[in-house]
Structure formats: C-alpha cells, structure tokens
Amino acid sequence: MMRRVGIAIVGLMVIAAVVGPWIAPDDPFTQHLSQRLGGMSWRHPLGLDELGRDEMARLFAGARLSLLVGVVVVGLSASIGTIVGAVAGYFGGWPDEVIGRLMDVLLAFPGILLAIALVAMLGPSLSNVIWALVVIGWVGYARLVRGQALRVRELDYVQAARALGASSARIILRHVIPATLPAVIVQGTLGMAGVIIAEASLSFLGLGVQPPAPSWGTMIDAGRSHLFDAPHLTIVPGLAIALVVIGLNFAGDELRDRIDPRKAS
Amino acid sequence: MRERMLTYIARRLALTVPVLFGVVTLVFALIHLVPGDPAQAMLGESAPPADLVELRARLGLDQPLGVQYERYLVGVLHGDLGTSFRYGTPVSREIAARVGRTAELAVVAMVFAVLFAVPLGVIGALYQGKWVDEVATGVSLAGIAMPNFWLGPVLAIVFAVQLGWLPVSGTGSWRHFVLPAVTLGAALAAMTARITRASVIEELRELYVLAARARGLSASRAVVRHALRNSLIPVVTVLGLQLGSVLTGTIITETIFSWPGVGRLLIQAINFRDYPLVQGCILLIATTYVLMNLAVDVVYAWLDPRIRYS
Numbered sequence: 001m002m003r004r005v006g007i008a009i010v011g012l013m014v015i016a017a018v019v020g021p022w023i024a025p026d027d028p029f030t031q032h033l034s035q036r037l038g039g040m041s042w043r044h045p046l047g048l049d050e051l052g053r054d055e056m057a058r059l060f061a062g063a064r065l066s067l068l069v070g071v072v073v074v075g076l077s078a079s080i081g082t083i084v085g086a087v088a089g090y091f092g093g094w095p096d097e098v099i100g101r102l103m104d105v106l107l108a109f110p111g112i113l114l115a116i117a118l119v120a121m122l123g124p125s126l127s128n129v130i131w132a133l134v135v136i137g138w139v140g141y142a143r144l145v146r147g148q149a150l151r152v153r154e155l156d157y158v159q160a161a162r163a164l165g166a167s168s169a170r171i172i173l174r175h176v177i178p179a180t181l182p183a184v185i186v187q188g189t190l191g192m193a194g195v196i197i198a199e200a201s202l203s204f205l206g207l208g209v210q211p212p213a214p215s216w217g218t219m220i221d222a223g224r225s226h227l228f229d230a231p232h233l234t235i236v237p238g239l240a241i242a243l244v245v246i247g248l249n250f251a252g253d254e255l256r257d258r259i260d261p262r263k264a265s
Numbered sequence: 266m267r268e269r270m271l272t273y274i275a276r277r278l279a280l281t282v283p284v285l286f287g288v289v290t291l292v293f294a295l296i297h298l299v300p301g302d303p304a305q306a307m308l309g310e311s312a313p314p315a316d317l318v319e320l321r322a323r324l325g326l327d328q329p330l331g332v333q334y335e336r337y338l339v340g341v342l343h344g345d346l347g348t349s350f351r352y353g354t355p356v357s358r359e360i361a362a363r364v365g366r367t368a369e370l371a372v373v374a375m376v377f378a379v380l381f382a383v384p385l386g387v388i389g390a391l392y393q394g395k396w397v398d399e400v401a402t403g404v405s406l407a408g409i410a411m412p413n414f415w416l417g418p419v420l421a422i423v424f425a426v427q428l429g430w431l432p433v434s435g436t437g438s439w440r441h442f443v444l445p446a447v448t449l450g451a452a453l454a455a456m457t458a459r460i461t462r463a464s465v466i467e468e469l470r471e472l473y474v475l476a477a478r479a480r481g482l483s484a485s486r487a488v489v490r491h492a493l494r495n496s497l498i499p500v501v502t503v504l505g506l507q508l509g510s511v512l513t514g515t516i517i518t519e520t521i522f523s524w525p526g527v528g529r530l531l532i533q534a535i536n537f538r539d540y541p542l543v544q545g546c547i548l549l550i551a552t553t554y555v556l557m558n559l560a561v562d563v564v565y566a567w568l569d570p571r572i573r574y575s
Contacts, residue, residue: 110508120535
C-alpha cells in the first residue's frame with residue numbers, strides 16, 4: 001500500500017514538473033512587490049513569496065529543476081560508475097588497484113563535503129553542482145558494479161564467450177554490464193532521493209542554483225527570513241522534498257522486489 | 266589474542282595512511298580548480314597588480330606545482346595549514362578556536378539520537394504491528410525523509426518563534442543546544458530506531474529469549490535483561506556508518522543556528538573566497554572522518570573477535 005503511495009508521489013512530482021506551467025499559470029519569476037508575502041488565495045493557492053512571486057509556480061519550477069538534476073546526475077554517475085566498476089571487476093590486477101585506491105580517497109570525504117569543496121572552488125552554478133554531485137556519485141555505482149562483475153566474469157556463459165575468442169570489450173559490453181543493470185537501476189532510483197536532497201542542501205547553503213532560479217533549497221533559505229510572518233514559505237518546499245524522498249524510497253523498494261524477488265521484504 | 270589484535274590494528278593503520286595521503290593531495294589540488302587566477306578571485310577584478318603579486322607569493326602560487334605540493338605536505342605534517350586570507354591569522358588557529366564547539370554539538374546530537382531512538386525502536390519491536398509500532402515507524406520514516414535544513418527552521422518556528430521556549434541561535438546554556446542537536450540528530454535517531462526495532466525483533470525470536478519468556482519473564486523484561494544487549498551490536502554499526510552524515514550535518518546545522526563551529530566557518534570562508542581556510546576546514550573534516558572510521562573498526566574488532574581473525 002505504502003509503496004503504491006510512494007510511486008504515486010513520484011508520479012505526481014513528474015506530472016507537476018511537466019504540466020506545472022499550466023496548473024499554476026503565473027510566471028515563477030514575475031514579481032508583484034505590492035503583494036509581497038501575500039497569503040493563500042484562489043489566484044495564488046500557496047501565497048506569494050518575499051518578492052511577490054507565486055509560490056506554487058515556483059514550487060513546480062523547483063520540481064522541474066530537482067527532477068532535472070536528479071535524472072542527469074544519476075544518469076551520468078551510473079554510466080561512469082558502471083563502466084569503471086565493470087573494468088575494475090572484470091580485469092582485476094592493476095586497473096582494479098588504481099580504481100580501488102581512487103575510490104578509497106573519494107569515499108574518505110563524508111557525505112556532500114567533497115561536493116561543497118568542489119563547488120566552493122569552481123563557483124556556484126547549476127552545472128557545477130551537477131558535476132560535483134557526479135564526482136561524488138559515481139563511486140557508489142562503481143563499487144556495486146565491481147562486485148557484480150567479479151561474480152559475473154566467472155559464470156559459464158562469460159567463460160564460454162571468452163573461449164570463443166570474444167574480446168574483453170565485447171564481453172564487458174555484451175555480458176558483464178547487462179548482468180549488472182538491474183542492481184544499478186534500483187540503486188539509481190534510491191540514489192535519486194539523495195541527489196535531490198544534496199542539490200537542495202547546496203542551494204540552501206548558497207552554493208547551488210542562484211536566485212532568482214527557483215530551487216527548493218533556495219526557497220527554504222529565502223523563507224527563513226520570514227519565519228515570523230510567512231512560515232509557509234519554509235514549510236511548503238520542505239514538505240515537497242520530504243514527500244519526494246519518501247516516494248522515491250518506496251518506489252526503489254518496489255522496483256528492487258520486482259527485479260529481484262529473492263530480496264523481497 | 267593480544268597479538269592478533271595488534272596485527273589487525275597495524276594492518277588497518279597501513280590501509281589508512283595512503284587514504285590520508287590521497288585526501289591531503291586532493292585538498293591541495295582544490296585551489297587549482299579555481300577558474301583563472303585564485304588570487305584574482307580572492308581580491309576581485311579591480312585589484313591592483315602589486316596586490317595580486319603579493320597574494321600569489323603569500324599563497325605560494327608563484328612557485329612550480331611540485332614545490333607548492335611539497336610545501337603543502339610539509340606544512341600539513343607540521344600543523345601549518347597556511348594563513349587565512351580574511352583574518353590574517355594561521356588557519357589552524359581559526360579552526361582550533363571552533364573545533365570544540367563542533368565536537369560538543371556532534372556529541373550531544375549523537376547522545377540525543379541514541380536516547381531517543383533505542384526506546385522508540387524497542388517499543389516498536391514490543392508492539393510489532395500494533396498502532397504504537399505504526400506511530401513509531403511513521404516518526405522514524407519522517408525523520409529520515411526530512412532534510413535538516415528544513416527541520417531546523419521548522420523547529421525554530423515552533424519552539425523559538427511560536428512558543429518562545431528555546432533560543433533560536435547562539436551558545437551559552439543547555440537550552441542553546443536543544444534545537445541544533447535535535448536538528449542534527451533527527452535523521453540519525455530515525456535510522457537508529459529502525460535498526461533497533463528490526464534487531465530486537467530478530468533477537469526476540471532467539472531460543473535464549475524464548476527460554477527466558479518460558480521461565481515467566483514478561484516481554485519487556487526479556488528485552489531489557491536479555492535481548493537488548495545483543496540487539497545493540499547493529500546499532501553501534503549504524504552509529505559508526507552515520508558519522509559522516511553527522512559531520513556534514515554540522516555544516517548546515519551550524520549555518521542555520523549561527524553555531525560558532527567549523528561548519529559555519531567553512532561556509533563563511535567559502536562566501537569570502539578565503540581558499541586556505543576552506544582547504545583547512547575540508548581537510549579537518551575529512552581527516553576526522555577517516556580517523557573516526559579507523560577507531561570504529563578497531564572498536565568492532567575488540568568487540569567481535571571474528572573481525573580480527575578474518
């Protein structure tokens with residue numbers, strides 16, 4: 001039941017991101033300074049922010065941005081991590097050693113610390129946030145795929161392909177990577193929640209998307225100055241993040257059980 | 266046995282040294298990621314050329330890369346992390362003045378997490394499937410899903426703004442700890458509660474607990490006197506694994522509540538483009554994380570002999 005609710009939440013987020021401009025027809029950037037911090041109304045169901053911009057339109061635009069960052073970061077991280085992990089696991093030896101040490105160093109930075117460091121140096125922008133999150137994100141996929149590749153390379157059909165003269169590149173692309181994809185897809189779904197929180201965290205700290213672009217993190221940060229007079233500016237985008245994180249976790253669990261029923265909880 | 270333990274510690278230390286070396290190298294490389302000239306970025310576009318030359322020399326950026334790296338390594342080994350551009354004082358001094366505050370906050374948050382989570386998890390296990398369990402599970406799920414940069418302001422709205430019970434920022438008394446520690450510890454508490462619940466449920470099925478129940482012990486006494494101790498091993502594991510999120514959580518929590526620790530110093534340094542100070546803070550947090558992981562592994566080996574024999 002809860003999992004269906006989770007999938008529904010993720011579906012709603014996607015719908016809100018795609019058709020948001022039609023549901024909340026106001027432009028998320030247009031300011032109505034005379035109505036700043038205006039309350040909820042039929043015209044503005046979630047009220048207006050500190051610059052008189054429609055909060056609902058900004059919430060939907062924020063959903064679009066979160067979804068974009070989530071998909072791009074997970075897509076790039078999973079692609080890089082899968083290739084690197086498959087190479088390390090399949091070949092073993094020095095490539096595995098070099099990649100293993102690199103992963104050890106990257107994993108020595110807790111959470112999003114390295115992303116904060118990278119954005120601090122490169123400068124705050126959406127593209128730098130994406131790259132920073134990819135730099136810390138690919139390692140998890142590489143570890144997962146490396147472990148799977150170590151197992152798959154010993155399987156009979158891979159040994160048979162090798163005996164028939166297939167090149168290493170062909171074996172990795174045609175046999176090893178496809179065998180690891182289900183696990184990567186599940187990790188990607190669960191990992192997207194982490195990416196969305198990381199992007200919002202960086203934006204909250206002023207290191208991510210820059211105003212006036214609407215990110216849920218910047219919206220919470222801006223709302224902090226109006227805790228007394230307009231607490232909904234903080235509460236609403238935070239609820240959106242919490243709901244999407246719960247939804248993605250449930251959706252990931254459901255996907256895992258469908259892909260690998262042995263692990264069904 | 267003692268020899269095995271020492272061998273394990275030596276092996277684990279040997280694995281840590283290259284990682285620390287890699288961390289220092291990566292932190293050194295950070296300043297070279299700054300687009301263009303770091304000195305120009307720090308001083309601004311309109312800075313006089315003489316000032317730029319002086320700052321480049323002060324940061325060592327006028328030297329060949331190899332020399333810069335060697336100087337940085339030697340400096341780090343001697344506790345010299347450079348000079349803060351903003352304060353004009355040694356980076357290590359600025360960090361030392363604040364690290365205690367961060368440690369206090371992290372420890373209080375972890376204590377809060379354990380004190381809140383273990384009873385919540387035990388209650389969930391004892392009343393498995395009942396409404397009490399549903400509520401406990403809901404609370405822990407909410408704790409995991411709520412980002413701390415949202416929970417902090419919401420707690421401030423309720424307990425500082427509406428009720429006026431607690432201060433919204435600053436330090437000085439136990440009341441100042443409450444909101445930052447709850448904000449920092451909430452996700453950890455939620456995760457710990459879930460693990461405790463699962464672990465206690467597992468343990469309650471063990472024969473020794475069933476035997477205790479057969480002797481007439483109530484479920485709650487069986488948990489407290491028998492199952493809980495064994496259930497706590499996975500809890501310790503989770504606490505160890507979550508050290509990283511507590512450390513990075515301090516960055517956001519300190520920023521929200523103006524807590525004068527290393528996390529807030531890092532964000533202030535970033536905003537001021539004080540790159541040596543940024544490097545120092547990053548190095549401290551990453552090194553602390555690596556060393557704490559080492560300590561946690563050694564404690565595991567001490568608690569569970571199977572680890573040091575593997």
